[in-house]
Amino acid sequence: MSAAVLHRPGDSPVHRLPAQVKLVGAFVAVLGVVATPREAFWAFGVDLLVLLGVWAVAGVPVGWFARRALIEVPFVVLALVLPFTGGAPHTDVAGVSVSVDGTLAGWNILAKGTLGVLVSLTLAATTHPHDLVTGLRRLRVPGILTTIASLMLRYVEVIVAEAKRMRTARVCRGHDPRFLWQAGATARGIGMLFLRSYERGERVHLAMLSRGWSGSLPAPPAPPVSAGHWCAGIAPALVVAVCCGVSLWTV
Structure with a gap:
C-alpha cells in the first residue's frame, strides 16, 4: 500500500x-x-x-x-x-x-x-x-537511508504505472489473469518488470551523476520547532x- x-x-x-x-x-x-x-x-x-x-x-x-x-x-x-x-x-x-x-x-x-x-x-x-x-533527515537518520527512501517514494508510482501498462498489453493480446494456467505469463511479466525497473534505475543514476550528483539530496530549510x-x-x-x-x- x-x-x-x-x-x-x-x-x-x-x-x-x-x-x-x-x-x-x-x-x-x-x-x-x-x-x-x-x-x-x-x-x-x-x-x-x-x-x-x-x-x-x-x-x-x-x-x-x-x-x-x-x-x-x-x-x-x-x-x-x-x-x-x-x-x-x-x-x-x-x-x-x-x-x-x-x-x-x-x-x-x-x-x-x-x-x-x-x-x-x-x-x-x-x-x-x-x-x-x-x-x-532532521532526526539525524543516516543519509543513505533517507536518500533511498526519498528515491523510492519518487519512483514507486512510475513503476506502478509501468506495471499497469504491461498488464494492459497482456490483456490486449489475450491474457486473462483470472485463470490458473496464465500464472506463467504473470510470472514472466513480473520478471520483465524487475528488469525494466533495474534498467530505469541505472539510467536515472547515470543522469544524476552527469548533473553533479554528490550522494545526498539537498535538504530544504528547516523551520524552528518550538517547545509547544x-x-x-x-x-x-x-x-x-x-x-x-x-x-x-x-x-
Whole structure:
C-alpha cells in the first residue's frame, strides 16, 4: 500500500505539526504499546481512547482507518486460532474448551498489532510521505537511508504505472489473469518488470551523476520547532507510556 495513498491531506493541528515531532511521538507510542503487559486490558482501552482523540483533532473519520486496518487480517486469523491450539490449562467459554495461555497470546497479538497498525496509519494519514523523509533527515537518520527512501517514494508510482501498462498489453493480446494456467505469463511479466525497473534505475543514476550528483539530496530549510510543538506532539505518546508504566507496576 503506497504511502501517498495513505496520506489524507488536511489543515488540522495534527497535520501542521512538524514531521520529526510526529515520528518521535509515534515511535514512543508503539514502544509503550508493545511493552504493556497483555493482562493490562484497561491500558489498551486507554491507548485506543487516546488514538480516537487524535483522530478527532485531525478530522479523520474512524471508518477511514478501519478500512485500511484490514491489512492485519492474517494476524487476526492467527489470534483467533491460538485459543484452540494452546496448551493447558484450559477453561470453558460458552461450552467451548479454550486454552488460557493461548487466549492471552491471541489477545496480545490482536491488541498490540491493531494498535500498532492504527498508530502507523495515523502518522501516514497526517503527514505527507516526503515530509516523513524530511523529518527522518532532521532526526539525524543516516543519509543513505533517507536518500533511498526519498528515491523510492519518487519512483514507486512510475513503476506502478509501468506495471499497469504491461498488464494492459497482456490483456490486449489475450491474457486473462483470472485463470490458473496464465500464472506463467504473470510470472514472466513480473520478471520483465524487475528488469525494466533495474534498467530505469541505472539510467536515472547515470543522469544524476552527469548533473553533479554528490550522494545526498539537498535538504530544504528547516523551520524552528518550538517547545509547544514538542509538548503537543508527544503528549498522546506520554499518556500511552504512563499507562504502560502503571500496568507494569501493578501487574
